[in-house]
Amino acid sequence: SQQGEEDPQALSIQEGENATMNCSYKTSINNLQWYRQNSGRGLVHLILIRSNEREKHSGRLRVTLDTSKKSSSLLITASRAADTASYFCATVLYGGATNKLIFGTGTLLAVQP
Amino acid sequence: GAVVSQHPSWVICKSGTSVKIECRSLDFQATTMFWYRQFPKQSLMLMATSNEGSKATYEQGVEKDKFLINHASLTLSTLTVTSAHPEDSSFYICSASEGSGPREQYFGPGTRLTVT
16 A cells, blocks of 8 residues: 555643644655645645645744655644644555545544633 | 635535536636545545536546536536445545746635535
8 A cells, every 4th residue: 555654543631732743655756745724624735745845834834844754754843722623644656647535544633712 | 816616615415416526717828726625534636627618637536426516617617426326425625826837826715515
């Protein structure tokens, strides 16, 4: 299976705390992306990090990438109740003329007010 | 910009009937569209990739005769679940990208299918 693994599977924290989610993948990548999904909704693209980047920031989000370990982490600082959602990493699999996203197993984050 | 819509948002149908789900790119031309299926508390699994005007490419294990995909225009792709069974009940999500190659995918809000 190409699918990546994420841990933890579920995480519950208090508002104001930081949340860290990890993603491991199996193949060489060009970039890795993180998405958020609110319950029963579509996906929202959060951030993309390229294979030649080690760290990237966007607001309260910080993503790191370690291509030697084939792993990435997503840190959400000063979490809010509205951050409650599932978070997925995704890698791009290039095949012919199209690119396919391969999603990780996801982390369910619950932020308690 | 880059908005993708899906219709319907949810549908309930009886076993044995067929259901059509539409995916539209509202403000861009989607050369490539992707269809995903997501079971409860699981990740998204790619079902097929479709390019406008050509046949869809299905992932291993996905029955092409059961999940009919049509991408007849640059703004519309449809997924028809034929002879639906309760095990087809799932959340179906489409995404679209402009052009091929390493382009960002924009996701629709998903369609919840329940087969009774």
